[in-house]
Amino acid sequence: MTAPLLSVSEISKRYGAVVALEGVSLNVGAGEFFALLGPSGCGKTTLMRCIAGFETPDSGKLTLKSADLSGVPPHRRPVNMMFQSYALFPHLNVYENVAFGLRRKGEREEAIRARVSELLDMTQLAPFGARRINELSGGQRQRVALARALAPRPALLLLDEPLGALDRKLREETQFQLKEIQRKTRTSFVIVTHDQDEALAIADRIAVMRTGKVEQIAAPIEIYEKPATRFVAGFVGEMNFIEGEIARDDGAAFVTSFARLPRAECALPQGARATLGLRPERIEVSRDGEGVAGRVEDFVFRGEYTLLRVRVAPDVVLRVGAYDGRFAIGDDVKLTIAPDAGVLFAESE
Structure with missing residues (x-):
């Protein structure tokens, strides 16, 4: 059996008396779109921050491409994170926002132009390369943030409630775009969401979380039709x-x-x-x-x-x-x- 890209093994995390994660284990395959789904406070964002390196687990093990991530700082992990707020640079135009990570890596200008052009085409932003961020719609900003996160070719992309700021119709349209881009880039995505419809629509597999534990990991159709627990049954659909x-x-x-x-x-x-x-x-x-x-x-x-x-x-x-x-x-x-x-x-x- 092929080794998973990301392996999370018995991860636990406490904040004083509060248990954020308790013995969480899961695997994410290469090229997989994986969703962490659950209500507020279930631990899904804490788990994502542990994977990114922004939080240190109290116990357990994280491996990426079979390499132990213990002690590896965030900037040395082959992982990028797209934040819910998008965290775009308002003083830079669309092109420079997408190019930012590549410039920090010291890539040649010719390679930067080729990569940015590829991503702007893929995200349907090619006509907007010279625009400032405040001149874009919410959906366009979301795509700029996605392109910027993908530009350095991370092995794993983490998405923290990426569609939460969009209205319903735009969110549904963007779900299809997000899944199409993930397929084209063949990058493994892990998305954090509390929106069950979003997880069912875009994920290959879903981990439903509750109070710091994983209740069930399965494909969307199995989560919906064969929920493992009463909590999963009531939370999804x-x-x-x-x-x-x-x-x-x-x-x-x-x-x-x-x-x-x-x-x-x-x-x-x-x-x-x-x-x-x-x-x-x-x-x-x-x-x-x-x-x-x-x-x-x-x-x-x-x-x-x-x-x-x-x-x-x-x-x-x-x-x-x-x-x-x-x-x-x-x-x-x-x-x-x-x-x-x-x-x-x-x-x-």
């Missing part, structure tokens, strides 16, 4: 959590206060208390026919679908994605839940 218990008298079933739901797969024993995590889009809704009876209490129009709130029991309201037909508050509906829909979590989780 919308999720219904339904309480119940396991019955095995006539095949595996999940017994709730409103229905008995057959289960295609179930490793839990008879009578075990459990929680079913169920995505709204995995629940089919109709006005009649077979299924669980419910009544629409509210809805939110989302464009391509409508998110319904359907009460199926006095103490249970399910969020349901309706893709066909229009529903109004007070409508009686039937819900169908497939035996393989959702993920079961033991009560202790």
Whole structure:
């Protein structure tokens, strides 16, 4: 098996009584787009700063290209970091901002011109090389910061919430550009984000973090469809959590206060208390026919679908994605839940 580009092994970091990281381990492959995803305070930025060399772990080991990073200062690591604020030089134009790191390395002017031109073309900034930073839009500044970070050809690029300052539409457009640039340069990217949609859209793999620990590392589709813990299930995407218990008298079933739901797969024993995590889009809704009876209490129009709130029991309201037909508050509906829909979590989780 090919050795990973970056290896993080049992990294821990404390700030007094506060545990920022506790035994974090993960690997990033060459040419991989890797995301550190989690809520504020989960440790993702601290981990990134440890990789960059701005923080020193209390214990554990970091290796890059199989070389131990212990004691290696930030400027001697083959790592660049793109900050959330972009940290561009306002007194320099776009060309000189991108060329800055190359000039510090002492590269020849001919090589600098070739590299800067390549990156300005790649980031669609070629017409703006002579402009000052205050003459650019937010999206253009973000691309200048990216080009500057890539200019010295780092082995690893760290991105700290790089799209956080952009509006939603521009952020979505920039996600595609960022992924395309990463593929073209074949540089390994590690992005820190609290935006689940962003991580799902651009990362090859995601590490979901919580209170200084890694909850799950997997490809986006696995994180979404097969969350390893209840925290991951609730943090990534919308999720219904339904309480119940396991019955095995006539095949595996999940017994709730409103229905008995057959289960295609179930490793839990008879009578075990459990929680079913169920995505709204995995629940089919109709006005009649077979299924669980419910009544629409509210809805939110989302464009391509409508998110319904359907009460199926006095103490249970399910969020349901309706893709066909229009529903109004007070409508009686039937819900169908497939035996393989959702993920079961033991009560202790």
